[in-house]
Amino acid sequence: MKQVGIVGWRGMVGSVLLQRMVEENDFDDISAHFYSTSSAGAAGPVIGGVSYTLKDANSISDLAEMDIIITCQGGDYTKAIYPALINCGWQGYWIDAASALRMDEKACIILDPVNRPTIDRAVKEGIKLFVGGNCSITLSLMGLAGLIKADLIEWMSVMTYQSASGAGAQYVRELIVQSAWISEHLSSDELASSGSVLPLVNKVSALINSADMPIQNFGAPLMGSIIPWIDSDLGDGNSREEWKGEAETNKILGLSPGAIPVNGLCIRVGVIRCHSAAITMKLRRDVSEEEFAALVTHSHPWVNYVPNNKVESVSKLTPAYISGSLQVGIGRYKKMSLNNDPIYSVLTVGDQLLWGAAEPLRRMLNILLGKI
Numbered sequence: 001m002k003q004v005g006i007v008g009w010r011g012m013v014g015s016v017l018l019q020r021m022v023e024e025n026d027f028d029d030i031s032a033h034f035y036s037t038s039s040a041g042a043a044g045p046v047i048g049g050v051s052y053t054l055k056d057a058n059s060i061s062d063l064a065e066m067d068i069i070i071t072c073q074g075g076d077y078t079k080a081i082y083p084a085l086i087n088c089g090w091q092g093y094w095i096d097a098a099s100a101l102r103m104d105e106k107a108c109i110i111l112d113p114v115n116r117p118t119i120d121r122a123v124k125e126g127i128k129l130f131v132g133g134n135c136s137i138t139l140s141l142m143g144l145a146g147l148i149k150a151d152l153i154e155w156m157s158v159m160t161y162q163s164a165s166g167a168g169a170q171y172v173r174e175l176i177v178q179s180a181w182i183s184e185h186l187s188s189d190e191l192a193s194s195g196s197v198l199p200l201v202n203k204v205s206a207l208i209n210s211a212d213m214p215i216q217n218f219g220a221p222l223m224g225s226i227i228p229w230i231d232s233d234l235g236d237g238n239s240r241e242e243w244k245g246e247a248e249t250n251k252i253l254g255l256s257p258g259a260i261p262v263n264g265l266c267i268r269v270g271v272i273r274c275h276s277a278a279i280t281m282k283l284r285r286d287v288s289e290e291e292f293a294a295l296v297t298h299s300h301p302w303v304n305y306v307p308n309n310k311v312e313s314v315s316k317l318t319p320a321y322i323s324g325s326l327q328v329g330i331g332r333y334k335k336m337s338l339n340n341d342p343i344y345s346v347l348t349v350g351d352q353l354l355w356g357a358a359e360p361l362r363r364m365l366n367i368l369l370g371k372i
Contacts, residue, residue: 003033003068004067007035007069008072009034009072013357013358016357017070017072018045018047027047029369035056035057036055036057040056060085063085064090069085071096071097072097077098092128095131095365102248108122109132109252110361111132111138114141120367133360135275135352136275136277136352138252139355140348142348146292146294147292152295154260154282154284156245156264157264157281158278159264159277161267163275171217172272177214178213178222182204182224204224208225224270225270226267228267249262278332279345280336286342293307293333303329304329305331308333308334313331317332318349325354326351329349329350330346
């Protein structure tokens with residue numbers, strides 16, 4: 001059995017990864033070892049009746065005993081530990097959820113089933129560094145996999161609406177705390193009043209903008225608002241999150257940089273879980289809704305096409321409906337009235353903790369184990 005080390009298993013992505021590995025009986029086929037950066041020697045998880053003792057995630061000698069390391073610990077950990085492991089001669093496989101090494105020339109961004117040929121080629125060529133992609137990009141590509149395989153996309157403008165959990169656990173808590181803080185300042189009489197709603201609206205607006213509004217993590221109110229910037233400022237009008245759209249899309253697909261132009265805006269919205277993306281794309285030819293539905297649904301088992309009508313869109317193409325599901329929803333497909341060019345709009349919705357983060361790592365492990 002392969003010796004597999006798991007680091008960062010208690011965070012949001014790590015917890016979902018463990019849940020999926022248990023559900024799919026992945027621990028039956030590996031010798032698992034759990035690591036901690038702060039609690040070495042303490043009790044770890046209990047899986048299948050087996051109690052694990054935590055190992056030191058900062059010990060290069062301990063980590064070097066692993067055939068495969070899966071880390072959800074974050075970019076700072078990757079930057080500190082991975083080079084040290086390589087310098088000591090470690091020859092194992094590193095599977096990483098963090099962005100730190102995504103664009104490394106020796107890294108393969110993993111998104112099976114979208115880029116399985118690229119992954120297989122990397123394994124054959126001796127690549128040992130496999131990194132999960134940006135969550136909003138991976139979910140969009142999961143939805144559009146059928147069009148990608150048919151080489152129908154000329155360019156894309158991707159407008160993402162990203163949930164609080166995409167930023168981390170403390171951000172989820174802050175969004176909920178913001179909601180609770182506003183509710184605490186509203187009386188039942190104010191909420192039940194049948195008079196003008198304007199006083200209530202004005203009071204809530206004042207609360208949202210109050211200096212007492214909890215914004216320690218976001219730096220701005222998200223409850224009742226949006227945050228129109230994610231990640232660092234590149235100084236050219238783009239955020240780093242928006243830059244990732246083109247850079248990672250083309251690398252995931254094994255294309256040269258800029259082969260498919262991708263840009264847009266990345267926006268944080270008051271959603272707990274699931275990222276959505278409104279995509280405008282130019283296709284190489286006209287594609288009817290019927291053909292589009294066939295292309296996307298036949299590409300892989302984890303995409304669900306929602307016909308472009310109000311009833312099904314509002315009930316099945318939402319974070320509330322998709323949350324916790326491996327299915328990526330795609331719908332609102334329609335041709336745009338732009339000089340009769342084959343330019344279409346579409347909406348994707350997916351759980352960024354699953355296909356946007358944990359599931360590609362789990363599938364990469366199983367590819368290396370020869371299980372899929």
